Amino acid sequence: MSPTDIGESTEALGCAHVWKRFGEVIANRDISLSIARGTVHAVIGENGAGKSTLMRGLYGLHSLDQGSVRIDGELIETPSVAASIKRRVGMVHQHFMLVPTLTVTENVVLGDEPVERGMLVLSRAEQKLIELGERLGLARDPALFRRRVGELSVGEAQRVEILKVLYRGAKILILDEPTAVLSPLEVDDLFAVLRRLRQDGSTIILVTHKLDEVMGLADRVTVLRRGETVLEVETGQTSAAQLAHAMVGRELAKSVRTTRQKTISPPTMRLKVESLSVRRSDGSLALDGVSFSIAAGEILGVAGVEGNGQSELALSMAGISTPERGRVRIDGQDVTALPVIARRRLGMRYVPEDRHGRGLLLDATVEDNFLLGVQEHYRRFGFVDRRRLEIDALERTKALDVRPPDLSAVARTLSGGNQQKVVIGRELAGRRDIPLSTLVCAQPTRGVDVGAIEKIHAEIERVRKDGAATLLISAELDELLALSDRIVVLFRGRIVGELEDFDQFAAGELKSRVGALMLGAA
C-alpha cells in the first residue's frame, strides 16, 4: 500500500521512504507510514527495531538521511521540532523531558511562555492548565502545578508530559513507550485519557512493545523489525500471537520452565536470610524481620506492590546497604558485614533494578561494561587482560543478541532492552574460577520487549540449572509464575504469604491469591 492512496483530508501524519543510519547501523530502512486522523495507531517492535528513531525523526529531533514527512497533508521539507509544534504535533518521550528543578507550570510553558512587559506571567498559564487538567481528568488538584517536577511520582510526571503537549494545542500526539514506567493502575488511567482524546478528535501514535496495550487501544498497528516495516493491519483483523510473531520473526518458546521438581536432593540451602530488618533514610522500616532460604537450583520469587521493601531487599542482599538487624549467609558463611566485592568473590551476582544508575556505566563502551565487578577475573600481571575480556564479551553479546553487535558502542546509545542484555550477559556469565552461587535479580525485564525477555528468562533458567540459588524480584506476576519454584509476597516490609506447588491451583486462582496478598488483604 502506498501512502498516497489515502486521501489528504483523512491523514494526520505520514512519512515516505524514510532512511536513517547511525554509523554502521541502519535504524530506519525505507519506512512509509500513514496515520489517519482521529485514530490510535500503534507502532510496535522489539527494542532496537527503530521505533523511537522513526518517531524522533518524524517529530524533527534529528534529521532524516532520506525521505519526507507530511503533517495534515502538508509536505514538510525539513522537519524540525519548531515546525512540528507549530503544526500541532506533540511528543511524549520515553525518558521524561522534564526539568526536575522547575515547577510543573514552568516545565509546561517552557519555550512558549506567557509574557507581559517582558516578564513571565505563570498565573495565566496555570488557569489554562487547571481547565485542561480537569476536562481530561489529568490533574484535579491545582496545587500540583506549583510543585517541583522532581517531587512528583512517575505517574504524575507522565501526566505533566501529556499536559505539556496539550498546552501547546497538539492535535497529533506521539507517545513513545508511555507505559514502560507505570503501574497497572496508572496504565488504566492513561488509557482512559487517551480514549477521551481520541473522542475529541486527536490522533494518537502509540509506540510500545506491549501487545495487550495494542489490542486494547489501537485502531491500527504497524510492526517494525530491524528498521523495516514488516506488517501493517487493522487491530481487529489480527491477534496478539500474529503480532508477536511479526515482531520477533519467529515463534516464541512457550515457557522456559517445564519441571519444577528439585534437581538437587536433598536440598542444600545456599542463601539463607534470618530476620532481616532494614531502615530507610527517613527512619521508617523498609524490611521488618524477613526470613527465607533458597536451595541450590531454586528460584524464589518475590512479589509485591512496588515500595513494600523489594528495593531494599535487593540492595541489602547485594551488600550495598547495611541491614539494621539480621543475618545473611551464603553457603553457610555469614556475609552480613561483607562488602560487595567480598560477596562477589563468593559467587554472588546482582542484576540491579536500576540499570542506568547501578547496572552500567552509560558513557563507557559495551566491552568496558563487561569488566564491571569482575575486574579481578580479568587481571593479568596487574593489568586488564583485554584480549580475554573481548573474547568473553563477544561471546556473551552474541549469545544474548545484543544489538548493535559492536563492543565499542557506548552503552548510552543502546536501547533499554539491549542495555539490560549487557547487564544480564555480564552478571549471569559462567566463570570457572568463581562459580555463580547466588543470584539477586531485581526487575530483570523491566521495559524490555518480548524477544529480549525470552533470552533473559532462558539465561536465568540456565543459571538455575547450574545450581545457583536465585532471588527473583519482579513487578510482573507472569514473570514470577513462569520462573519461580516458590513465591513469597512482601507487604510493608514483611513476608505475608508464601505459595509453592503451583499446579495445585486452578488457572487464575494463583494470580488472584498473590494479588490479594500484595494488597495485604489475606
Added chain:
Amino acid sequence: MSASVGEAAFALTLSAAVIRISVPYVLAALGGFWSERAGVINIALEGLLLMGAFAATVGAWFGHSALIGVTTGVLGGMILAGLYAWLTLVLRADQVVCGIAINLLADGGTRFFMKVLFDSSSNSPRVDAFDSLSRGGVAIHPIVLATILLVAVSTLVVYRTPFGLRLRAVGEHPEAAASLGISVSRIRLAGLLLSGALAGLGGVWLAADQRQFVAGMSNGRGYIALAALILGRWRPQTAALAALGFGAAEALQIALQTSGRSFERFGFALQALPYVLTLVALAGLVGRSIPPKALGRNEN
C-alpha cells in the same frame, strides 16, 4: 577619645577596602553564574578578568577616555568568551580543558601584546584617563553602582523572564529544552557572552583601580569568584554575598598584616578561608551545594 577616632577611621578605610576588593569578585561570580546556570563550567573566569583588564587599559590609553576603556574591557571579555563558546559549543571540546586553555592564552596573549604595544611585557604605563572613574570616591563609583544594579537585574532576569527560564532549563536538562524547540547552543552562547561581559567589567575594575595593566594581575581572582558562586549555590544574590564575604576576609587580612601587630598568622588563615569554605560547601557539611545538573556536559 583619640582611640575611637582612630577606630572609626580604621573601620572606614576597611569598608572602602572591602568594596574595592570585592567588586571584581562579585562581577566575576555573576559572570560565572550566567554561564554555569546554562550548563557551561566557567573555569575561564580568570582569563576573562585578565582579558577585560588588558583590553580596558589599551582602550583607555589609546582612546584617552575611561568610557572607551570600560567599553573595550567589556568587549574584550565578550570576545574571549566567544572563543570559549566556539570551542565548547561548536567544536564540542571538553569545557574544563578549554577553560584552562583560555586562561593560559589570556596570560600569554596579554604579555605578548603588552610587549608589542608598550614595550614591556609586565607593566603598562600609568593610564591617567582612569582617574575620572574614581573622582567621587568608592561609594559612588560608577562601576560599584553598576555592580549592585547588575546583581539585582540578574536575579530578575533569571527567575522572571522567558530567557531566564530557558537558561535554567538548558543548564539542568538540555534534552528537555531541545525537545520544545529551544536551541541549547544559542542559549549557552548568550550565557557565555554575558559571562564575558561581566567578568570583563570585573577586569576593567582591576585595571582602573591600579591605573595600569600588570601582567597576571587577575591573580587567582577568577577561581575565588568560582568558589563564591559555588558557596552561593549558583544564585546571583547569595553568590554576590559570598564574593563580598571573601572580599571582606581579604581586606581584613591585609589590614591586619599592615597594622604591624602580631596578627600575621591569623591573616594567613583568613587568606585560606575562601578555599576552606568552598570545600565545606561542596562536601555538603552545611547543606549541600548542588550544581546545575547538565554542568560540564556538552550536547550530543
